[in-house]
Amino acid sequence: MSTVAAPPPPKTNRIGLELKQYRGLKTTLCAGCGHNSISERIVECCFEMGVDPSRVIKVSGIGCSSKSPAYFLGTSHGFNAVHGRMPSVATGALLANHDLRALGVTGDGDTASIGIGQFIHLMRRNLPIMYVIEDNGCYGLTKGQFSATADLGSKLKSGVANDLPPIDTCAMAIELGATFVARSFSGDKKQLQSILKAALAHDGTSMIDVISPCVTFNDHQGSTKSYTYVQENRHDLNAVDFVPFFEEIQISDEIEPGEVREVTLHDGSTLLLKKIEEDYDPSDTMAAVKTLHDHAQRGEVLTGVFYLNTQKKNFLELLNLREAPLWQVSESNGGRPPESALREIMEELG
């Protein structure tokens, strides 16, 4: 753990905004829903990181989770699209304006059931987006049916047990090319904050699966996505600390320097991974997948930053785009080739 006592948070952040300017509408989700905690973390992290809300887009699908963007960053544009298709909408928006920062918020049903196709292709493209799955193993908004992340044997309130294996979105994301892959728990304020901040500092797809219990439909005994189950079976792969580029790194002296892996992120911030698992190399895809698999086999909920690649080009970089965002393209600035061009083409075709 880092030792320096955190100074009382300043009233305004480094871009002069107050915390309340990062808030959204009052939540209409159930009291105690994990998703609400995640919204709060997003508010704090964006505030503390000094993210400019006018440059943020909040993109989501359909579900309780996908509603949550209404409850944070009230001065950012939001797009609550259709079920399972947030990735394509986010991709398009970033094509139109690569200066935007995309926060994608989705549910396990939205992503792993109906949306797994778009999820996969987004990961493959390494689209620069913070992609948060608010994962409760069920469809909250339609009253608690199993989603595709429900664990084998996990039980519905009615007692019915799930007989299919879960899709591990983190393993998939790593396998497919996402460049920042982590899992956290809505109930762990500190870890979730560090991971979200690191994700915000990363340039590429940051895929974060946040176990986020559904208190109304999936928080009972027998569910593997309940608060109790997660608390009891959680295992931290690494302790995660984040130091933004505008602060200085101070490594706690409780930990031997050698045990800390420092990763410099795109914006100059630093991610500190304190090695709880021996010899874990977060840049090794296969090690990451295997670790996930091993823990899952044991019924453990592994959290932490599993995989990180700060070198790979993101999708937008592959497109050789001009500097000013494409939406600004108009007749006078490159959107309409000169008359001579049309003449040339007509001659060729004549």
Add this chain to the structure above:
Amino acid sequence: MSTVAAPPPPKTNRIGLELKQYRGLKTTLCAGCGHNSISERIVECCFEMGVDPSRVIKVSGIGCSSKSPAYFLGTSHGFNAVHGRMPSVATGALLANHDLRALGVTGDGDTASIGIGQFIHLMRRNLPIMYVIEDNGCYGLTKGQFSATADLGSKLKSGVANDLPPIDTCAMAIELGATFVARSFSGDKKQLQSILKAALAHDGTSMIDVISPCVTFNDHQGSTKSYTYVQENRHDLNAVDFVPFFEEIQISDEIEPGEVREVTLHDGSTLLLKKIEEDYDPSDTMAAVKTLHDHAQRGEVLTGVFYLNTQKKNFLELLNLREAPLWQVSESNGGRPPESALREIMEELG
């Protein structure tokens, strides 16, 4: 290699059918197309295994590959569905009649691009189906655009290089729960035959990715799915031999007994995996995924049987279905509860 010289093939197989009864219409695919070889292998394998064509359904999506079911097993019912959605159609057909044997034939575009969502959920369910991807890294039928299995850097005829990583359908299938996962090459008659036969003998999802060059659009220099590339960069994980349940196993004496792994399949047939890779355990999912990954990293086309699990229940077994196929359910045999049942229900609701 097995040593015993194969006896001249009998005119009729064990169920009394001739080879020609396993043929279909004359192909309309390009001369030299890998898909044609696969069709031929399917004809031979079904003949030699004595598969009953009237119990087979051939299910496909859209593409050159998906057309191919018209060119084999002319006396089996076929269903050429819509693009990318063969898995759901196959699932439904098997629900209606679990006595059917499903041959799913699809392309890399059909499965890995538009169809990756249904692919994933089918694998997760371990539906009993032989799922063959005729994989040419491109969309043949729409004239050669990249599909999602195109390798990073592979070139189109026009010289344009692919800048996205491929989806490894085998790695995905293993990760997701398929119970027989292999890759082969349309140009390797022997290996493909053994693998197809084993797949036919397996009870559960057998996912076979067959590299099947598109001679018209993706067989040029610079393509990693050309005949030449595959021939030059192919690496066999294991030599595969198959002995059907109705023949006796004779292990070649060229190979030390310890080097052969025998796997008994659902119908009593035996799969012989001759260990070319040291210590490879085809029942270890993580080893399989890692091996795939390592070879892919080196630009190699790894073929062989990667993963096999003969224990896991298939999807239909999870459903507690009655023995006679569901399509036969009618008013007189369980399809209409007795009048007393309706009375009971009405009373409850009264």
Add this chain to the structure above:
Amino acid sequence: MSTVETAPVGTGVPILSDRIVNDFSVQVATVNGSGSQTANLILLRALFQMGIPVSGKNLFPSNIAGLPTWYTIRTNKKGFIGRKKEIDFLVAMNVETAREDVLDLPAGAAVVYDEPLHLDALRTDLHFYPVPFTQLVTPVCPNAKLRKLVKNIIYDGVLAWLLGIDLEEIRKALYKQFSTKPKAADLNWNAVQAGYDWAKENLQKADPFFVERMDATAGKIIIEGNAAAALGSIFAGVSVVTWYPITPSSSLAETLMDYARKYRLDPEGKATFAIVQAEDELASIGMALGAGWAGARSMTATAGPGISLMSEFVGLGYFAEIPVVIFDVQRMGPSTGLPTRTAQGDLLACATLSHGDTYHPMLIPSCPEECFEMAGTAFDLAEELQTPIFVMLDLDLGMNYWMADQFKYPTAPLKRGKILSSEDLDRLGSFERYRDVDGDGICYRTLPGTENPAAAYFTRGTGHNEAAQYSERPDDWVRNMDRLARKFKTARELVPPPAIDEVEGASIGMVVCGTTEFAAVESLEQLADEHSLKTSYMRLKAFPFNENLIDFIRGHDRIYVVDQNRDGQLYQLIRTDCPAELVSRLRSVRYYGGLPIDARTITDSIVEQEGL
């Protein structure tokens, strides 16, 4: 009039000259997730047990807990149980909406409210009944955690006293509701009694609304349309159900699952059905089609967004001629729209779903009995016509509790359509899948698994000739498309005919479908009583329409087609179908506010268009 002025003081329940009996609506405004649904159902059931025609409509938000919900119960001695625009009796339990709820009431209405809300300050022309719910709940519910839930049941007791509901019927309904939880039953029963006792002692009846026993519900049941459709499917031999959750259709599949597990196991305890929750609607319709192709009675249930996603596959079903039943429990669209509001807004989309030239039959039930029956008809038609059949419920019908006659046990054998067995094939000698042997556009099919080398054919969404071979020939294409059109014509004769009520001397007619029925029949009476307007009536039960509709139009000068959507979708379908010379007789009445349509809306529109 204000409560103070009109309420006779201190003499108990007043006998008013203008006593309004069994003809009013009660609305309970609460917060969802607060257990009020139970209290409301008990109320509904108690009235039903008293023999009074009654309906209950739940107006709930697309949210799980914490947002405003309104439950409206209407009693009507004549049996008019459609939505009534005005609320006569409000139970205001939700602090957030109370003000607006009260302000919206017509003068003379009554309000039971949670005392601290002080709603009586808002208006002087209502009957106010403040009730100290919080005080009342404490003694009956020692467990503080449960009080939020139990508080709501108290209003049942209060209403029982105020409206004259037989307490014994409340008790019966309550114990039925809590039949598996006797402890909870006792707890709640005590709360009801507390409410009743307190009301009796402290409230003075001032409003005119009363219930009295009748005999209009004997032998009837109470059920949601979704459950009725599920039961209909169960008794129609459905064997493959594939679905993806979506409001308001989820409960159709879920109820089906519950009933199937109980009533559709074979003697060995094995399932005679498979129910699969698919990964999305593309998969659910794909599976259902695969199953239909392989011979099963298969179905899926969905709502608007699912319908859109199914477009491509439904076009395949039409063109490759595969039986499947699709229940569309319509909600308010376009897009995600209002998932918990009702509409008849998918009629146009479903009638011609998919690109290219396509047409699909639709059955349109208006009540639970028809949900039950038409489920059976739909499976028969799907197999007879070898095509996707839509059953168009709506949220109002699907998710609300309705009184209904007991369902009749179906005795007719299932119509499995033209299927050739191996023996048939031997006898016939040849088989062509898409040959119109009988001239009705419907061809013979074989099922996969038929042990006969002549059985196989290749099913495809591409152009094909009669032998099911791929063909790009214009003549093959045209012949096949013409045959499909012929088949659709055959469908006209096979689908259920409309319900018709021709009124002697009526120069105008009203045409509706589905749940519009309830507002429509009431409107007919309003038109007659208030405007002496004789109006014939037709309720369409299916698309394509048959000759009856044309005759009906021909028989009247003006035809009012009533739609629960913005664009007059039923009106458009009729306009497209009806002979040109009759088109000018058609008029359109539309409502699209998301609530079930009410009689007054129809009446007002017709009266206006008639220039009365």
Add this chain to the structure above:
Amino acid sequence: MSTVETAPVGTGVPILSDRIVNDFSVQVATVNGSGSQTANLILLRALFQMGIPVSGKNLFPSNIAGLPTWYTIRTNKKGFIGRKKEIDFLVAMNVETAREDVLDLPAGAAVVYDEPLHLDALRTDLHFYPVPFTQLVTPVCPNAKLRKLVKNIIYDGVLAWLLGIDLEEIRKALYKQFSTKPKAADLNWNAVQAGYDWAKENLQKADPFFVERMDATAGKIIIEGNAAAALGSIFAGVSVVTWYPITPSSSLAETLMDYARKYRLDPEGKATFAIVQAEDELASIGMALGAGWAGARSMTATAGPGISLMSEFVGLGYFAEIPVVIFDVQRMGPSTGLPTRTAQGDLLACATLSHGDTYHPMLIPSCPEECFEMAGTAFDLAEELQTPIFVMLDLDLGMNYWMADQFKYPTAPLKRGKILSSEDLDRLGSFERYRDVDGDGICYRTLPGTENPAAAYFTRGTGHNEAAQYSERPDDWVRNMDRLARKFKTARELVPPPAIDEVEGASIGMVVCGTTEFAAVESLEQLADEHSLKTSYMRLKAFPFNENLIDFIRGHDRIYVVDQNRDGQLYQLIRTDCPAELVSRLRSVRYYGGLPIDARTITDSIVEQEGL
């Protein structure tokens, strides 16, 4: 008549009294993948260069190589370049179809054929020209592998001699075609000459078909509709293109890519566009909508199956009001249908795509010039109306080569619609996304990234009020839906008006859209010439229709609406839209064989319906 009887022997090219000049059709029957497409284009271009109005239509299979293909070139001095039913001159290179091809010809037609096919045995009423292609190709093409391809070019030489095509024009066209491959050009040119020389020496012209120079193509170009639409988009400032391959739309996106790489790089060589091949159509429309939302001119191109898959998203686009342009290059549906056959079969599907109440504007170009222009109009309209705009091409227009006038350079500024900048917001003080400030149903929007805390709003497919907040209130819903209807009314005024040709004294009119134009104008002449039937003409260029259509209908007794689909989709849209009293004037003419409609089909149908 047989060739033997009528052909004058031994005296070279006969001068026939019934010489038919610049008014016939040539069909080349080959196998796809055999290089014949090049030979055909050279032929087409040579005729074009001779100033003769000409069209070329490729009838190809849904297959890559080995199946029959027919290419039909029509010359017509009057400029009628629609499909002609009869083939006057056949080049029979395909052994598989030769028999049927020959049997289908009208008497008096001519046949060039590969000698070993011995087609002359089939009929006695045709002019036969056997050509020993295999012998001819060997000397000119030493590389045996290439002979299959080069063999086809030989018929260009043979036809040049037989029809009188200027060999120099063939040479020009050929070298243009092979401009990047000079070696192949020489090789092929030799083959053409060999064909010509052989024909000159060995064939005796017996048929009456000739071409002669004209001056009807000066300044024109030859282009496919897809390329024209691509260019139109390029010059309209499109910046985000997302697509998924599907016949017949792929070449639209692919041509766009090629041109964009050449003409849409900024001075630093950076792209002013992004083109993304998506994983499927759900993703391509989702991306295009995301981009439109974020302010880009975005588009996708697809065909029927893609349209079906886009249904849900297009409903979102309608309801959340997002600009996007969707090119639908229509092919024959339903389902996968005939991917390489043309139709106008998605009109109904697109007009109301998606569940719930929805309407979408469509632009319907008939020719490459309009593909170019309407692409620009579509992007303007999408941004002005903030809604998905469909541009309805068809396979005939999109994939065939057409003569066209040179495209006019667009000079008008792009219409980017009602977008508020940060400064606007400061000035206005407040912003509500869905408030109808101007009364035209079109509201103001802000783009993500606008640096102003007042800029943000929440876009959703769920019900919302004017401030873009989630709302389930009936009044909010109705107000919003009514405004959307108002916006669609505004669209009536903004879309391009129809082309009208009112004929004095005509009591009947013809209404068409898109490529039906070419058959229609020829049919008008047939009706006049053969039946003295004066017929007014209207070509609709867009949906929704505007008042012109109603006036046109009103001005005539009977209106023939011509459709290239089974269900009379344009007819239906007009029937739904037109005042009831006019409906009985509407008549329907339909063709749905998969080929482009021809004049005779229209004429025959009208003549029959007119009872002539």
